[in-house]
Amino acid sequence: MTKNSTSATSSQWTGMVPVDDTALAVTDTDGPGIPVVYLNGQFATQGYWRRVVAELGTTWRHITYDERARGRKSKRSADYSFEAAVRDVDAVLAARGVDRALLVGWSYGAVVAAHWAGRNPERCLGAVLVDGAFPYDWLDEAMEQRIRKLFRRMSWFMPLLRPTGITPRMTAEEQADSNIELGRLSRERELGPVLDGITVPVRYVVASGTSLGSRGDEQERIRAGLDAVTARNPNIRISAKVAGNHGAILRKDFRAVADALREVAALDHVGR
Template identity: 75%
Template sequence: MTKHTGHTANDAGQWSGMVPVDDTALAVTDTGGAGTPVLYLNGQFATQGYWRRTVAELGTGWRHITYDERARGRKSGRSADYSFEAAVRDVDAVLEARGVEKALVVGWSYGAVVAAHWANRNPGRALAAVLVDGAFPYDWMDEAMEERVRTLFRRVAWLSPLLRPTGLLPRMNAEEMAVSNIELGRLSLESELSPVLDALTVPTRYVVASGTSFGSRGDEQERIRTSLAEVTARNPHIEVSAKVPSNHGAILKKDAAAVARAVREADTARRAGVDGQAPAD
């Protein structure tokens, strides 16, 4: 069992502390309680604080577990490994550390792809999945885009000393951030991501934003989202819960209620066994 370090807890069962994994440690918060465990997976360079509105919308009837990925936030440590596979391993490390065998996973952006992969690899442990404006199989990464990504992160590098102490930028250099983003693009290729989504057997709900995201141009983001129609047509376990007016970056702030509804829908579906499964607790 993974050990906890530097933790705090209260009488209601809420816990916060550091969970060691590989060569680093992750800052984790667990509300505790007997409700369905919900594990929240952040955007690529975001923090667990982005989920506070969704947590508030769902309320105390759920067990909310959030954490900051490697080198993200103010406390999670740096690592020699910022790969996607490390991100998927970290899901298991956090759940193990908190003594949670099964969880409903909710991921935004990069976290949506992590959630899809984890649910696909762990059908007996994933109760359901909610994918928030991410995990769209689309061929948007090519050589020209790779160079554009590297240029973008080189340009924002000067902000790092100012923003890293606030937790708004990860403690990663420009090349590490670019490599992570390029890897996400490759994992999102239709040939790579579609088989993962097609194989999902747990209730899965999408919440889809509108408009642009950081670094996108014109209608790029909307064109990427069109791939979802084929995904839902092929896999009856996957549905779109909502298409909301806010853009990619604002969706967790402005449409937390829609995300919370999708969590409730997915949990209701898995309890009812509507996807051909036995109802699970």
Template identity: 60%
Template sequence: MVPVDDTALAVTDTGGTGRPVIYLNGSYADTKHWRSVIAELGDEFRHITFDERARGKSERSADYSFEACLRDIDAVLEATGAQQPIVVGWSYGALLAVHWAERNPGRAMGVVSVDGAMPYGITGEQARERIRKLFRRMRFLMPVARPLGLAARMTADQHADVNIEANELHAALAPVLDRVSCPIRYVLATGANLGGGEEEMAAVRASLDPVLASNSNIEVSARVASNHSHILRKDFLAVADAVREVAALDDHQAS
């Protein structure tokens, strides 16, 4: 358990001499979603996972903001002593990964973004109310979803607040991506997402195209058949390959 602010985070570190990889979960997810990726990569890498505030085995907090989540990354890296990690994020975790890399030039070996960190977000009061209504309708399912790593120990409104803030940050993401100086490799899903149909998700993924054209550090490693929710389970091989791709770039520079 790593203390930070008013809470403590449940952290797992496999240790060893392999390249450090830190995994950042989806908005309300826990670390179990990374198991297949970690097993595929094996002991060539040092795997660091942690549950965010009120997720998984971590403790609750008075602050579930994006800035708090960024502080948590620093706390985990300091506690583990990991240097120049590959930062791998899924969904909300990908948004965290690119923001952390942009704010900390030279500290990340690279980023792997798993169907996240795309410059598209629904904003405005109508969108905020849509999100609040969605989570209020889902509030009775949250106790069932928590053991599956799909909900946090938060109220429905707190879940909504996280989502609203993430949408606003995604809408303003393009300049952040333009400034990132380390390699970023995307693994993109297809299909719909909870709260977003196939047409909307296609527009989300297409929003990445201008960034790909403007920043040569950013590339798509793979486009896979699974949807947003199932990508880590069904297409973990593509995610693992993207991690190896980033590691190989560092090997090439070193030689």
């Protein structure tokens, strides 16, 4: 683990955490508060969480990081698989000396959080899943072709934005492969058992309307897959259904996300 800088807040740490063949840019506010690990959308950055972090304030310990080849500093890798993303959670926690944490994930990050919570019940204080981790069979051959076409279409301008950290340092094919893998992992027969097996408190914050690449009411039909999950597992509840769409939820509905984290933290499982 290498340290790059400290902020004006003396306890805050920023630096690079080595994992496998790469290194991740991590920010940790440190302190004695409940550790919260923020898991980003598939090609998003830790900056998306700034409103949630500010809303919760300094009594919490906030750990954010940019996944492989995301943001301005996280390094490229030969492995952008979902399992690598789950391993990265462990690497960040180990590097920052955190044994037990509360997870919050948006979109792709929600699926990572669900898997990590299911695999590590003794280490997970609970999870908040933000408009993601819906078990639904949305991927078929036609959708796979739509995904590949979408990323090929965007490939000409994405390199222009990479210096800003807005777009990942991944090829169009790598991004499409990652999105298609997510579709396979989101199938009811794959994700359903993961959610059914979770034994820690989980709260969903659900958006409304469309997401990038969706058509008509596709996204709402995907979200409806959550109904059967909450009926089967009493540990999982919907905290809020908000007006913001998938892409805007962390910007427009950050208070609902913060409230869901407070809700989980208030449960006896967390010990507050």
